[in-house]
Amino acid sequence: MLMQTRGVRIRPGRIYTQRDLDRIPELKRLPDEQRLDMRVVASVLPFRVNDYVLEELIDWARIPEDPIFQLTFPQRGMLAPATFERMAGLHKVQADQSAIDALAAEIRAALNPHPGGQMDANVPRDNEGFKLPGLQHKYRESVLVFPAKGQTCHAYCSYCFRWAQFVGDKALRIATGNAAAVCNYLRRHSEVTDVLVTGGDPMVMKTRLLATYLEPLLAPDLEHIRIIRIGTKALSFWPYRFVTDPDADDLLALLEKTVKAGKRLAIMAHFSHWRELDTGIARTAIQRLRDIGVEIRSQAPVLAHVNDAADIWSRLWSEQVALGIVPYYMFVARDTGAHCYFEVPLGRAWEIYRNALKRVSGLARTVRGPSMSAGPGKVEIQGVADLKGERVFVLRFIQGRNPDWVQRPFFADYDEKATWLNQLRPAFGEKEFFFEAEYRAMEDGG
Ligand SMILES: *Cc1c(COP(=O)(O)O)cnc(C)c1O
Numbered sequence: 001m002l003m004q005t006r007g008v009r010i011r012p013g014r015i016y017t018q019r020d021l022d023r024i025p026e027l028k029r030l031p032d033e034q035r036l037d038m039r040v041v042a043s044v045l046p047f048r049v050n051d052y053v054l055e056e057l058i059d060w061a062r063i064p065e066d067p068i069f070q071l072t073f074p075q076r077g078m079l080a081p082a083t084f085e086r087m088a089g090l091h092k093v094q095a096d097q098s099a100i101d102a103l104a105a106e107i108r109a110a111l112n113p114h115p116g117g118q119m120d121a122n123v124p125r126d127n128e129g130f131k132l133p134g135l136q137h138k139y140r141e142s143v144l145v146f147p148a149k150g151q152t153c154h155a156y157c158s159y160c161f162r163w164a165q166f167v168g169d170k171a172l173r174i175a176t177g178n179a180a181a182v183c184n185y186l187r188r189h190s191e192v193t194d195v196l197v198t199g200g201d202p203m204v205m206k207t208r209l210l211a212t213y214l215e216p217l218l219a220p221d222l223e224h225i226r227i228i229r230i231g232t233k234a235l236s237f238w239p240y241r242f243v244t245d246p247d248a249d250d251l252l253a254l255l256e257k258t259v260k261a262g263k264r265l266a267i268m269a270h271f272s273h274w275r276e277l278d279t280g281i282a283r284t285a286i287q288r289l290r291d292i293g294v295e296i297r298s299q300a301p302v303l304a305h306v307n308d309a310a311d312i313w314s315r316l317w318s319e320q321v322a323l324g325i326v327p328y329y330m331f332v333a334r335d336t337g338a339h340c341y342f343e344v345p346l347g348r349a350w351e352i353y354r355n356a357l358k359r360v361s362g363l364a365r366t367v368r369g370p371s372m373s374a375g376p377g378k379v380e381i382q383g384v385a386d387l388k389g390e391r392v393f394v395l396r397f398i399q400g401r402n403p404d405w406v407q408r409p410f411f412a413d414y415d416e417k418a419t420w421l422n423q424l425r426p427a428f429g430e431k432e433f434f435f436e437a438e439y440r441a442m443e444d445g446g
């Protein structure tokens with residue numbers, strides 16, 4: 001029996017984008033200058049927020065430092081000072097929209113819109129050798145599916161690594177509208193056990209549409225698909241999706257049917273801060289999912305201004321465990337968009353992870369991290385050590401382009417400023433890391 005939803009307020013949901021910045025009631029109390037700063041940044045980086053985030057997640061007494069405000073609203077520091085001034089100049093003289101758009105396009109192109117070659121890295125081919133857009137098959141046992149209509153989100157994270165696809169350039173989208181092609185591919189790949197449906201946020205899709213991706217996976221010819229994961233931030237940005245939306249009950253029924261068909265179904269929930277777990281509606285949504293046998297795991301990047309403190313993570317993980325959510329990943333954010341504003345050096349990220357882990361139940365120590373999803377694989381910072389008179393990072397692959405790279409400790413010179421794998425140098429005088437030659441050969445091989 002599903003948990004009753006009577007008495008829970010139905011929220012139709014109001015969405016605000018860049019054009020509506022002047023209409024957001026809560027912003028009216030800000031000084032004009034600060035609102036103008038937001039308009040300037042929002043003309044470059046995508047902005048979208050809803051009334052739930054505004055009214056229930058942001059603590060307006062604490063802005064601008066409030067973490068959810070930082071997570072969703074444009075801030076002046078997100079653009080380099082000179083870039084900001086150029087765009088602000090156009091706004092000050094009330095330049096044409098076309099001039100603003102042209103400058104925005106130029107600035108965006110310089111913000112590394114596609115970190116790690118997301119556009120075509122690891123895109124598999126069908127029988128005839130045609131690329132299957134919207135699929136990624138990087139690690140043997142798991143395939144990522146990007147449904148075309150799931151490539152937006154209920155609200156936008158200001159640190160989003162998929163921001164480029166939100167600013168209107170359709171060519172930048174990596175998505176498939178073709179669930180049949182996905183299934184054909186999976187039928188021919190019996191080594192695949194895991195399907196990860198991701199986005200954007202697949203939970204922006206109507207249940208009817210999501211069903212076109214999930215239901216075919218339940219057929220006997222796809223028995224080798226045993227685990228289905230859905231990546232979403234809806235539990236944070238729009239928990240009503242699972243409770244009072246017109247097709248919320250249909251969604252729960254679809255997920256329950258998937259579980260009853262014998263699949264392990266996990267919601268990979270993106271939670272940036274414990275505040276997102278603190279509302280009645282979020283808790284109701286979590287409980288409803290758990291009631292039908294859906295597992296919830298959590299993941300998020302560690303970010304300056306949002307969650308770069310150990311006590312935020314220990315509270316986040318502790319709350320999650322109490323609510324039946326399994327902490328899974330702490331990520332390192334990729335170098336894209338407003339990365340300069342959010343970046344946390346690797347050494348600092350590891351300290352946050354370690355100090356948070358010290359204070360939590362063993363049930364929360366399932367979480368891996370901090371991890372970088374880089375070209376060669378998912379690399380975790382396991383620690384900082386002093387070995388043979390050198391200070392080094394101890395690293396390991398959690399997933400590798402070659403499965404044999406997994407779990408072999410390797411070492412890099414400690415660098416307190418480094419924020420990504422490609423800035424690290426091998427320790428102990430080695431010329432390159434153990435996987436590099438093989439990875440280069442793979443890349444050249446296409
Ligand atoms: C993280 C990731 C997966 C899943 O890896 P797990 O270790 O199973 O969580 C699959 N594909 C890609 C491209 C990934 O980045």
Ligand code: SF4
Nearest residue numbers: 153156157160200233
């Ligand atoms: S939920 Fe994920 S895809 Fe959506 S805006 Fe946030 S980081 Fe980007």
